[in-house]
Amino acid sequence: MFLRRLLSRIATTLVTLFGVAVIVFAVIRIVPGDPVAMMLPPGATEADIARLQAFYGLDKSIPEQFFIWLGGVVQGDFGTSITTRQPVLGLVLSRLPATLELSVMALVIAVALGGLVALTGTRLRYTRTEGALDVANGMALSVPDFLWGLVLILLFGVLWPVFTISGRVSPNLAPEFATSFFLFESVVRLRFDLWLDLVQHMLMPALALAIPLAAIIGQLLKQSLKETMHLDYVTLARTKGYSENHVILREALRNAVLPTLTLIGVQFTFLIGGTVIIERLFSYEGLGNMAIDAVINRDLPLIQGIVLLFALLFTMVNLAVDLLYAVLNPRLRHA
Amino acid sequence: MLDGRSLVKRTAGLRLWLSAGWIAALVIGAVFAPWIAPQDPLMQDLFTSRLPPFWMDGAEPGYWLGTDSLGRDVLSRILYGGRVALIVALIAGTATALIGATLGLIAGYFRGWADMVISRLVDIWMAFPPVLFAILLIAVMGTGLTSVVVAIIVIDWTRFARVVRAEAMAQGAMDYVASAQVAGRGRMSTLLTEILPNVLSTIAVLLTLEMGIAVIVEAILSFVNLSVSTDDPTWGGMIAEGRLSIHQAWWVLVFPLVALFLTVLSFSQLGEGLKDRFDPVLN
Numbered sequence: 001m002f003l004r005r006l007l008s009r010i011a012t013t014l015v016t017l018f019g020v021a022v023i024v025f026a027v028i029r030i031v032p033g034d035p036v037a038m039m040l041p042p043g044a045t046e047a048d049i050a051r052l053q054a055f056y057g058l059d060k061s062i063p064e065q066f067f068i069w070l071g072g073v074v075q076g077d078f079g080t081s082i083t084t085r086q087p088v089l090g091l092v093l094s095r096l097p098a099t100l101e102l103s104v105m106a107l108v109i110a111v112a113l114g115g116l117v118a119l120t121g122t123r124l125r126y127t128r129t130e131g132a133l134d135v136a137n138g139m140a141l142s143v144p145d146f147l148w149g150l151v152l153i154l155l156f157g158v159l160w161p162v163f164t165i166s167g168r169v170s171p172n173l174a175p176e177f178a179t180s181f182f183l184f185e186s187v188v189r190l191r192f193d194l195w196l197d198l199v200q201h202m203l204m205p206a207l208a209l210a211i212p213l214a215a216i217i218g219q220l221l222k223q224s225l226k227e228t229m230h231l232d233y234v235t236l237a238r239t240k241g242y243s244e245n246h247v248i249l250r251e252a253l254r255n256a257v258l259p260t261l262t263l264i265g266v267q268f269t270f271l272i273g274g275t276v277i278i279e280r281l282f283s284y285e286g287l288g289n290m291a292i293d294a295v296i297n298r299d300l301p302l303i304q305g306i307v308l309l310f311a312l313l314f315t316m317v318n319l320a321v322d323l324l325y326a327v328l329n330p331r332l333r334h335a
Numbered sequence: 336m337l338d339g340r341s342l343v344k345r346t347a348g349l350r351l352w353l354s355a356g357w358i359a360a361l362v363i364g365a366v367f368a369p370w371i372a373p374q375d376p377l378m379q380d381l382f383t384s385r386l387p388p389f390w391m392d393g394a395e396p397g398y399w400l401g402t403d404s405l406g407r408d409v410l411s412r413i414l415y416g417g418r419v420a421l422i423v424a425l426i427a428g429t430a431t432a433l434i435g436a437t438l439g440l441i442a443g444y445f446r447g448w449a450d451m452v453i454s455r456l457v458d459i460w461m462a463f464p465p466v467l468f469a470i471l472l473i474a475v476m477g478t479g480l481t482s483v484v485v486a487i488i489v490i491d492w493t494r495f496a497r498v499v500r501a502e503a504m505a506q507g508a509m510d511y512v513a514s515a516q517v518a519g520r521g522r523m524s525t526l527l528t529e530i531l532p533n534v535l536s537t538i539a540v541l542l543t544l545e546m547g548i549a550v551i552v553e554a555i556l557s558f559v560n561l562s563v564s565t566d567d568p569t570w571g572g573m574i575a576e577g578r579l580s581i582h583q584a585w586w587v588l589v590f591p592l593v594a595l596f597l598t599v600l601s602f603s604q605l606g607e608g609l610k611d612r613f614d615p616v617l618n
Contacts, residue, residue, distance in 0.1 A: 012458070019459035027475055135346065142603030143596065144551050146558075150574065150592050158581055273464030277555050281578075291467055292559050295474040307471055311462040318461075 005326060013319050020311040021073065025066050028304055073308065079301035083294075088305035092287065096309065097180035098168055099279070099286035103272045105183070105202055106209035110271070111264065113210060114217025121218070122225040122248055133218075140215035145274040149208035149281045156204060164201045166283040173197055205282040209274050213267050220263055224256035231255075258329060265321025269314045351608040354601035361598060365417040373397050374408035376415040376568045381406055385584045401586040403576055409587060412568035413594050419562075419569050420598065422480070423553040424546040427487035431549075432542045434488060435495025440534070442496065443503025444526050453496060460493045466555060473561045480563050483556055487549050494548075495541055502534045536613040540606050547602030554595050570595045 053059050060068070072079070078088035117137060121130050140148075157165035164170075169182060173194055179185050183202070186194040228234060229252055237251045238244075276288030283289070287306055294302040364371060374397065384406040386398050394401070400409040442453040469486045476482040506512060507530065515525045556562040557571030570591040577588025 015455065016458050016462055019455065020462050023459060023463075024471075027471060138607070139600065142547075142600055142607070144599070146551060146555055147592070147596055147599065150578075150588070151596075153578070153581070154585070154589065154592075158585060269461075269464075273466060276464060276466045276470075277558070280559060288467070292470060295470045295561065296559075298474060300474070303471055303474060307463065307467055310464050310467055314462045314464065 002326065006323065009319060009322055013315055016315055017312065020308070020315075021070055022066070024304055024307055024311075025069060028300055029062070078305040078308070081294075081302040082299045083297045083302070088301050091290070091302065092305045092309050094180055095285065095287045095290050097184075098182070098284065099272070099275050099288065101181065101183045102202060102206055102209070102275055102279070102284065102286060103268075106206040106271055107213070107264075107268055109206055110210035110213035110217060113214035114221065117214065117218030118221035118225060119248060119253075121222040122229065122252075123244065125226060125229075137215045137218050140211050141219065143212070145208050145212055145271075146277050146281065148211045149205065149278050152204045152208050153281070163204045165204055168198070168201055168285050169194075170197050170201075201284075205278045205284055208278055208281075209271050213264075213271055216267055217260055217264065221256065221260045224259055225252055228252040228256040261328065262321065262325050265317065265324070268321075269317050272310070272313060272317070347608065347611065350604050354604040354608070357597050357601045358605070361417050361594075362421060364414045365421050368411075368414040368418060372408075372411035372414045373399065374411045376407060376411040377566060379405040379407055385580070385587075387584075388586050388590075400590045401584065403573070403587045404580050404584065407568075409573070409590050412573055413570070413591055416568045416570045416573060416591065417594065417598075419480070419557075419567065420550045420553060420595075423483055423487070424549045424602070427484045427491075427549040427553075428542055428546040430484070431488045431491045431545055432495055432538055435492035436499045436534070436538050438492065439496040439499025440503050440526060440530065443500035444507050444530055445522070446504075450500075453500070457493045457496055460490075463490070465490045466552075469552060469556065470559065470561055473556060478561050478564070483553055483562050486556070487552050490552075491545060491548065494545065495538065498537060498541060499534055502537050503530055506530050506533050536609075540610045540613065543602055543606035543609055547599045547606070550595070550602065551599050 050059075076089050078092065080086065081088050081091055084091065117133060121133050124130050153165050156163045169177075176191070176194060177185055183195070183198050186192070186198060225248065229248070234247060234251055237247050242251070275286060276291060278284070279286045279288040280292050287309070291303055291306045293299075294306065380402075383395065383398065383402050384404055386402040386406075387394050388401040388409075389396075389399050391401075398408050398410075400413070402408055403412075438453050442450040468490045472486040472489055473482050476485065512525060512529055515529050520528075553562055553569070554571035554574070557569035558575045560572070560575065562569055562571060573591040574588055574595070577584070577586075577591065581588055
């Protein structure tokens with residue numbers, strides 16, 4: 001049963017990815033103006049244009065062009081960036097680690113912060129503190145990451161400048177790294193000076209991304225916890241004389257956490273999507289920042305590659321979450 | 336024992352009134368901007384550049400919230416920027432609701448192949464990061480108000496389609512729909528006279544939330560200079576300029592940020608307030 005579920009889920013994922021490719025191709029095709037004319041210098045002859053069109057397969061029918069293009073994409077040929085004249089795949093992969101590290105750090109902060117809010121709210125349920133937490137949580141929920149980023153820049157970049165609000169790492173330390181996974185590498189090499197510098201740069205953009213997700217986690221987890229606290233086995237633990245903290249952390253949390261886990265999976269893709277503008281805001285050298293530069297320079301092959309990579313990432317995260325949920329949820333496992 | 340929910344409940348009405356008040360003020364400010372604005376929002380004057388707001392030393396009368404590095408009046412630019420924000424909220428929000436809700440109703444009520452196609456499209460759309468999708472569309476269509484509105488409709492119709500589809504499915508399974516059918520009503524007539532009125536409240540809630548989202552998307556696009564032409568004042572554009580001169584003139588960033596923050600928060604609070612009112616479980 002599980003295998004069938006897995007296979008059908010992979011099949012729908014492939015259909016989605018094919019749809020993504022069609023949409024991206026179609027959007028790029030509506031570009032006003034001839035893509036070849038943009039690549040050639042002024043004064044190119046008709047023969048030059050025809051040769052380049054044949055080279056890029058633009059003299060063929062649209063479906064043919066699509067499958068030629070898709071065949072290239074599947075083999076990792078994402079085309080050549082117009083501004084840098086380098087293969088898109090290499091450019092995109094060189095920036096991916098920065099975005100991944102930022103997203104994962106934001107996710108960790110969101111889980112910690114949201115968990116703390118939920119546990120505090122449950123421990124102090126039906127008090128004024130819970131009410132105040134709810135109001136603050138509601139505000140954090142309705143304001144998007146872009147605005148939190150600006151607020152953080154004002155608070156911790158200007159009013160009380162304790163954090164760096166621009167870049168990924170201090171420029172003099174950048175040559176120290178051998179890979180693009182700066183944060184991971186600094187931990188593995190036990191270079192805590194580098195680690196500190198990275199965290200000092202990343203904390204504000206990561207926090208901006210984390211606040212809305214933390215609010216969602218806090219809200220849902222608290223709701224599940226409060227429901228669980230009424231169940232018989234929790235009452236039993238309480239009559240056995242366990243402290244309230246023990247009951248919440250050891251007994252209730254384990255059963256209340258599953259809905260939140262699913263939610264985190266879906267919301268994590270939204271968080272990754274948010275990196276596009278947050279990276280711009282904090283001049284963080286990741287994929288999102290590169291995408292906006294690509295749009296400003298009208299470098300369509302590059303932005304096409306970035307969109308495809310993000311879509312692939314989203315679909316993979318969703319697939320992983322679905323499978324993880326099936327593994328964790330006993331009702332689905334034995335279905 | 337004090338009920339923790341009481342604080343939330345007690346302040347809910349107040350928050351709703353404050354939100355409605357702010358939106359009303361914004362609409363008045365935007366509509367009457369040419370008469371209210373103390374200065375021409377585009378007028379540059381290097382002699383009045385980076386004037387501080389009125390309560391600080393060195394402020395000049397007539398420039399209540401100070402000026403930016405080109406000497407343009409911040410308050411006047413916020414009022415005119417509110418025009419762009421509200422136009423986008425209204426047009427993009429309504430069009431997104433119309434298209435998304437129609438597709439959601441069709442998918443949820445008629446089911447079959449229409450549902451399959453629409454649901455598959457929603458799945459594909461969910462694979463795109465919204466902001467990146469929006470800037471890709473702007474890159475292709477070129478900048479301008481129309482492009483911004485079209486981009487918002489294209490990226491956000493799924494928000495309505497998903498929820499309305501689920502709602503229409505739930506309503507379609509109810510007895511009153513079956514009795515309408517037994518009474519000899521056609522499918523289309525049942526959809527319009529029985530299902531639609533029952534999902535309208537959901538659409539109204541989503542529309543209010545969508546307006547806030549449209550405002551933020553426009554601000555993000557104008558922040559990266561991909562919205563209306565750079566001459567027209569926008570909140571996002573002002574924020575981008577303010578971000579650059581943040582250490583010399585904080586007010587260029589702070590005031591449009593406050594306007595944007597309150598607007599987004601107000602739309603969201605209004606939406607949540609409507610949801611509470613319509614949701615029988617909560618009352």
